[in-house]
Amino acid sequence: MHERTIILGGGLAGLAASLYSTAPVYEASNKVGGVAASDTIDGFTFDRGIHILQTQNETVIKLLKDLDVNMFEHSRHAYIYSFNTYTAYPFQVNTAGLPFMLRARCLWNFLNRGREAEPDNYQEWMYRTLGKGFADTFLIPYSEKFWTVQPSEMTFEWTGNRVPKPNLWQVLRGAIWSRQTNIGTNVDFRYPVASAGYGAIASAMKKKVTKINFQHRAKTIHTQERKVIFDNGKEVSYDTLISTLPLPELIRICTDVPDNVMEAASKLHTNKIIVVNLGIDKPNISDKHWVHFPEKDVSFFRISYPHNFADNVTPKGMSSISAEVAYSGDTPPDEEQLVKRVINDLIRVKALDADASIKLTMTKNIPYAYCIYDKHRKASLQIIHDWLKSINIFPTGRYGLWTYFWSDEAILSGKSTAEKLLKLEKTA
Ligand SMILES: Cc1cc2nc3c(=O)[nH]c(=O)nc-3n(C[C@H](O)[C@H](O)[C@H](O)COP(=O)(O)OP(=O)(O)OC[C@H]3O[C@@H](n4cnc5c(N)ncnc54)[C@H](O)[C@@H]3O)c2cc1C
Structure with a gap:
């Protein structure tokens, strides 16, 4: 079988690429949505880690409207738990409930920040932008836990609007009296009304996609012949291939990969996340979002x-x-032990009553979660992307571009790749 263009992966980027090009999608699993899918069991629906839509992008908002994805509009109720206290998010402007000496240090260091040399890594960026107090107390420990690498090994090019940067007045006011949460990109956010969870977005996109082939895991890509072999035995040749697969996976299944590309792919890393989901037999156990x-x-x-x-x-x-637990390395933590530990910790931080009736426990492993911006990333990407371009493979989406895309950005990247290809076809 031959197709002019094929798309590997039916996550948001692959679905968007198909919506804007009508090319067929080949998806390994039996559902759409990838990391933005949701899973329902015994009436409980869980996303694959927290998912909220925080976009201001008109194209995405219009697309979702055209697809009839009705959305709730929420005002954020988010917190940080430390020093046995729940502090409103973001921490930087809400320290009033924390110990006096800690507040004083954060404030003093914030006032004196910016005297350091130009930052060379994420840790130095934190010191220079937010001061040593906020960095040492919250951002560095959180980073180590979340990214699973030292922030001194990371670059800071991704921080943009992802790390809230308050002004002096906001920090001062937050240290003295006021609880203020209106800074950052997700002060207000949207979430699908449907009971299908965040996965409702991908499901709505699927309805408009011309052709999606489930349970088609690309096993080998013969790069010279431009042919994909799927694990069900099917073979499809193509002129152009759009791939939303994680780059190391894509390179692993390609034939005739040059050594330098292989080496570059081995230097790309993500953190990994196990989500421990609990269904509780009690209404409204908390009014917090996260x-x-x-x-x-x-x-x-x-x-x-x-x-x-x-x-x-x-x-x-x-x-x-x-509850989201990050890990690194190839072996995930033992799930049974982890569930026990998570439940104990939830009780300890008063997020769950000790006598709570837990109706359901479900875990989800996300082996590619957040792409790590370390010092190898940029050079490795250049090598890999240049080679893929030379063999007519167009990587797209969060893991094809190896970036910190939110879901709206993943959609836009699929759209942009589809439009680029249509333009190339017209001029060919
Ligand atoms: C824990 C977590 C929390 C997040 N929270 C938010 C949030 O709050 N707000 C937000 O906007 N965004 C959030 N995101 C980001 C958002 O989920 C992603 O940007 C987006 O879903 C990425 O879509 P994608 O299509 O690029 O990749 P993916 O969703 O990974 O899609 C790739 C698809 O390829 C398929 N595939 C893999 N291998 C093969 C193969 N060999 N052959 C065929 N198919 C294959 C996979 O099954 C998958 O369906 C979060 C992400 C994570 C991990």
Whole structure:
């Protein structure tokens, strides 16, 4: 079988590429959405780690409207748990409830920041931008836990609007009296109304996609012949291939890969996340959306409460918690042990009553979660992307571009790749 263009991966980027090009999608699993899919079991719906839509992008907003994805609009109720206290997010402008000496140090260091030399890594960037107090107390421990690498090994080009940068007045006011949460990109956010969770977005996109082939895992790509062999035995040749696969996976299944490309791919890393989901037999156990946990003695770096994002994501009268635990290396932690530890920690931080009736436990492993911006990333990407271009493979999406894309950006990247290809076809 031959197709002019084929798309590997039915996550948001692959679906968007298909919507804007009508090329067929080949997806390894039996559902769309990739990391932005949701899973429902016994009436509880869980996303694959917390997912909220924080876009201001008109194209994405219009697309979702055209696809009839109805959205709740929420105002953020987010917190940080440290020093046995829940502090409103972001920490930098809400220290009033924390110990006096800590507040004084954060404020003093914030006032005296910026005298350091130009930063060379993420840790130095934190010191220079937010001061040593905020960095040492929250950002560095949280980073180590979340990214699973030292911030001194990371670059800071990704920080942009992802790390809130308050002004002096906001820090001062937050240290003295006021609880203020209106800084950062996700002060207000949207979430699908449907009981299908965040996965409702991908499901709506799927309805408009011309052709999607499920349970087609690309096993080998013969790069000279331009042919994909799938694990079900099917073979499809192509002129152009759009891939949303994680780059190391894509390179692994390609034939005739030059040594320098192989080496570059081996230098790309992500953190990995296990999401421990709990269904609780009690209504409204919390009114929070999510909480960050920087302290090392708590197993998870973040929890969220799906029942506060949409109706019908739990059975009537029940609540739910998703705890995200990051890890590195090839072996995930033992899930049974981890679930026990997560439950104990939830009780310890008063997120769950000791006598809570847990109706359901479900775990989800995300082996490619957040792409790590270390010192090898940029050069490695250049080598890999140049080679892929030379063999007519167009990587796209979060893991094809190896970037910190939110879901709206993944959609836009699929759209942009499709449009680029259509333009090339017209001029050919
Ligand atoms: C824990 C977590 C929390 C997040 N929170 C948010 C948030 O709050 N807000 C937000 O906007 N964004 C969030 N994101 C980001 C968002 O989920 C991604 O940007 C987006 O879903 C990426 O889509 P994608 O299509 O690029 O990649 P993917 O979703 O990874 O899609 C790739 C697809 O390729 C398929 N595939 C893999 N291998 C093969 C193969 N060999 N053959 C065929 N198919 C294959 C996979 O099954 C998958 O469906 C979060 C991401 C994570 C991991």
